[in-house]
Amino acid sequence: MKVRILVSFKDSVLDPQGQTVKNALHTLGYDAVTDVRQGKVFELDLEGLTRQQAEALVPEISRRVLANPIIEKFEWDILKGR
Amino acid sequence: MKFGVVQFPGSNCDFDAYHALRHAMKRPTVMLWHKDHDLQGVDCVVLPGGFAYGDYLRVGAIARFSPLMQQVKAFARGGGHVIGICNGFQVLLELGLLPGAMLRNKNLKFLCQPVHIRIENARTDFTRAGRKGQVLRVPIAHFDGNYYAPARTLNEVEANGEVVFRYCDADGKVTDEANVNGSLHAIAGIRNAAGNVLGMMPHPERAAEALLGSTDGRTVFESLILSLERPGAKARP
Numbered sequence: 001m002k003v004r005i006l007v008s009f010k011d012s013v014l015d016p017q018g019q020t021v022k023n024a025l026h027t028l029g030y031d032a033v034t035d036v037r038q039g040k041v042f043e044l045d046l047e048g049l050t051r052q053q054a055e056a057l058v059p060e061i062s063r064r065v066l067a068n069p070i071i072e073k074f075e076w077d078i079l080k081g082r
Numbered sequence: 083m084k085f086g087v088v089q090f091p092g093s094n095c096d097f098d099a100y101h102a103l104r105h106a107m108k109r110p111t112v113m114l115w116h117k118d119h120d121l122q123g124v125d126c127v128v129l130p131g132g133f134a135y136g137d138y139l140r141v142g143a144i145a146r147f148s149p150l151m152q153q154v155k156a157f158a159r160g161g162g163h164v165i166g167i168c169n170g171f172q173v174l175l176e177l178g179l180l181p182g183a184m185l186r187n188k189n190l191k192f193l194c195q196p197v198h199i200r201i202e203n204a205r206t207d208f209t210r211a212g213r214k215g216q217v218l219r220v221p222i223a224h225f226d227g228n229y230y231a232p233a234r235t236l237n238e239v240e241a242n243g244e245v246v247f248r249y250c251d252a253d254g255k256v257t258d259e260a261n262v263n264g265s266l267h268a269i270a271g272i273r274n275a276a277g278n279v280l281g282m283m284p285h286p287e288r289a290a291e292a293l294l295g296s297t298d299g300r301t302v303f304e305s306l307i308l309s310l311e312r313p314g315a316k317a318r319p
Contacts, residue, residue: 012232013185
């Protein structure tokens with residue numbers, strides 16, 4: 001099974017890198033862009049897990065390691081397998 | 083008393099800290115390798131500055147899994163003194179020994195410059211040789227020193243006197259301009275509720291000798307030595 005985890009700053013936390021990207025887009029005339037949030041993507045290959053086990057494991061790994069829950073949130077999807 | 087300086091792959095202030103403690107403060111100091119399981123009987127653990135594990139994932143995020151850090155965690159939980167400087171502060175936050183987290187500096191620049199910090203609480207084991215309101219001139223060198231904590235945590239940290247240092251100007255005034263990295267409440271250093279763990283972004287070990295332009299950083303080490311060698315001595319108000 002392959003899963004994709006997206007980690008990004010919580011809405012309440014300022015994302016200066018996202019702001020800088022937004023400013024760059026505005027400089028290029030992309031005025032339709034009103035906000036940019038930057039994040040990190042992780043793709044994990046998992047073996048020997050049922051879907052139910054993966055649904056417990058992936059959030060655990062995300063909370064303990066991939067994201068810092070004080071400043072970051074995460075969401076995840078199964079890309080391949082079941 | 084004996085200091086121990088932890089070395090991670092990517093630490094680069096380990097020998098600065100060793101030099102300041104061993105030669106400027108003249109106290110026995112040993113290096114502790116991150117893969118070891120033994121703190122060698124030290125009285126105070128120093129987590130030095132640098133880029134432990136290349137800052138992979140997040141600053142300090144991987145260092146906390148080192149075998150030695152499990153010992154450091156137990157040592158701190160048992161009341162042992164731990165000081166994290168710069169990257170060491172970031173590791174302490176990731177390890178959960180101090181509250182909050184670090185964000186990238188507000189201007190997205192790596193800041194390498196002398197700054198002024200004000201002692202907010204002189205009744206700590208890390209500041210008792212100084213006085214409340216005293217301004218220290220100490221260098222910083224970091225990319226991620228923008229202290230953040232959720233409002234409730236921040237209120238607790240403030241209410242419990244856990245803010246040890248704040249960025250300020252030369253006169254001790256806390257201003258937006260002096261708060262170079264954008265830290266909430268201009269926080270430059272905090273201690274834990276129990277009072278035995280300190281994290282600070284500025285580098286006291288780089289300001290421990292006149293030759294380096296400032297001896298203000300000695301206050302932190304003198305306080306620690308006073309606290310550990312003469313625990314009964316009264317802290318200055």
